[in-house]
Amino acid sequence: MDAGSLSASNANHSRCPLQEQHLQRKQSRENLDRFIPNRSAMDFDYAHYMVTEGRKGKENPSFSSPSREAYQKRLAETFNMNRTRILAFKNKPPAPVELIPKEFFSSVSHDKPVKARRHIPQTSERTLDAPDLVDDYYLNLLDWGSGNVLAIALGNTVYLWNATDGSTSELVTVDDEVGPVTSVSWAPDGRHIAIGLNNSEIQLWDSTANRQLRTLRGGHRMRVGSLAWNNHILTTGGMDGKILNNDVRIRDHIVENYRGHDQEVCGLKWSLSGQQLASGGNDNVLHIWDRSMASSNSATQWLHRLEEHTSAVKALAWCPFQGNLLATGGGAGDRNIKFWNTHTGACLNSVDTGSQVCALLWNKNERELLSSHGFSQNQLTLWKYPSMVKMGELNGHTSRVLFMAQSPDGCTVASAAADETLRFWNVFGTPEVAKPAPKSSVTEPFAHLNRIR
Known part of the structure; x- marks a missing residue:
């Protein structure tokens, strides 16, 4: 088989029948006494596939023993290698920790009364x-x-x-x-x-x-x-x-x-x-x-x-x-x-x-x-x-x-x-009397000083 016939054969086939081209090459190699490589007739994409992926399960079946598969599975579980997306949540994220309890807000809201709507009398006092x-x-x-x-x-x-x-x-x-x-x-x-x-x-x-x-x-x-x-x-x-x-x-x-x-x-x-x-x-x-x-x-x-x-x-x-x-x-x-x-x-x-x-x-x-x-x-x-x-x-x-x-x-x-x-x-209501601010139990810093130089 010369280079021209191999090139023509490659041109007449689509990308799917790459396996068939490989079988023909094996049969032709048995009938020849020597091999002269022709790079123009080589398919490097297919060669790379066979080197990296094609031989994993087919060309080396002896390495896929049950003990080896169990070992690979245990190794994947140990190092969490069975996750398809590293940053994906498998379950819902944990709830955030409340730094201030809800009870604090409820007590504060009850302390401040809601301003009632003023009644406007319709008749004179x-x-x-x-x-x-x-x-x-x-x-x-x-x-x-x-x-x-x-x-x-x-x-x-x-x-x-x-x-x-x-x-x-x-x-x-x-x-x-x-x-x-x-x-x-x-x-x-x-x-x-x-x-x-x-x-x-x-x-x-x-x-x-x-x-x-x-x-x-x-x-x-x-x-x-x-x-x-x-x-x-x-x-x-x-x-x-x-x-x-x-x-x-x-x-x-x-x-x-x-x-x-x-x-x-x-x-x-x-x-x-x-x-x-x-x-x-x-x-x-x-x-x-x-x-x-x-x-x-x-x-x-x-x-x-x-x-x-x-x-x-x-x-x-x-x-x-x-x-x-x-x-x-x-x-x-x-x-x-x-x-x-x-x-x-x-x-x-x-x-x-x-x-x-x-x-x-x-x-x-x-x-x-x-x-x-x-x-x-x-x-x-x-x-x-x-x-x-x-x-x-x-x-x-x-x-x-x-x-x-x-x-x-x-x-x-x-x-x-x-x-x-x-x-x-009494149309304008009663004016609100300002209540004095409650004294805080917390001592202010420098409260004992009249001035700071």
Whole structure:
């Protein structure tokens, strides 16, 4: 057999009949006297297979004795060589060891009680008669001082109701020539009170001594319907559109004036920092004034003039947890509560309440806002801020709820309505009293040293 015939034979067969080629070579080798190798006719893949694998069980059957197989099996078991995947789990992995027992977590969770959902009462806690309450949207006839005394103006008379013992007293009754009373506002000390009158005057009273201290004249030409204190500065707003800062300590009390409203100023509120003043008027305009821009020689320029409301802006409330956030409410033609960034003048949100917004109060303990309304439901509405989802509606008044005031602890709200009733609502709940931290039994390091050098 020559090389050409062997190559042709190899080309005519597929890869499967390699065993047949090997048999032919064995038979041809018996008939030849010598062997001349031809590498071009060799199949090296097949040769490698026969050297490494092909002879294991077939060419050496004598080595596969029963004793040898038993030995190989025992050896494989000893060295764990019978596993097809070295890193494969035969069984489930063992459970991790718990460094901290579950009982510890259960005891900790029981120690911290879950905060219960606050109950919002739908009815008033107390109702008082308020005869001769003037039904005028633009006035401010109710205020609750830091001394826990509520002041309300009924016609020509200012009454004081002591929330501590429930007693009522009459502070002053003005003459018909100067009355009726158009506004009341407690000073920060809870003792002195300012009273605005229909004849453009403002009286200052000492409620403890029950005596009048002075009368502020000459600033306004018409009734004074809004008042706001900033320490010793009493800011007054009148039907003449003027806003005046009065220093009650000096004879010439008018120290600054703000010009910007064309009609009656019906809302005045200083921010908690005392740096910004918000004013709302019957001209549908909201102004933000900055204390640092005030001038005694000329009218002060406003910081922001905001005209988004379409009706009178009386309801004003500065947020207790965000100093530059102001909530405002519009009258019957607007019905919206708007939120403002007073630093930039941007309107952050606007919510249509469906009725006249008469007053606004923030909850001092939670992120909530309370609004009082006029026609048609004459209700108080509690809102969750900032989602402005209604949390509850308080009904009981039969006419528009003109005024609201908040107790010093922030829990109780008093509302006065045109139905000549004064109602008290425990709408904001009881404030949480901070519990003192328990003393630890573990001694802190360096507890015996006052300082470390």
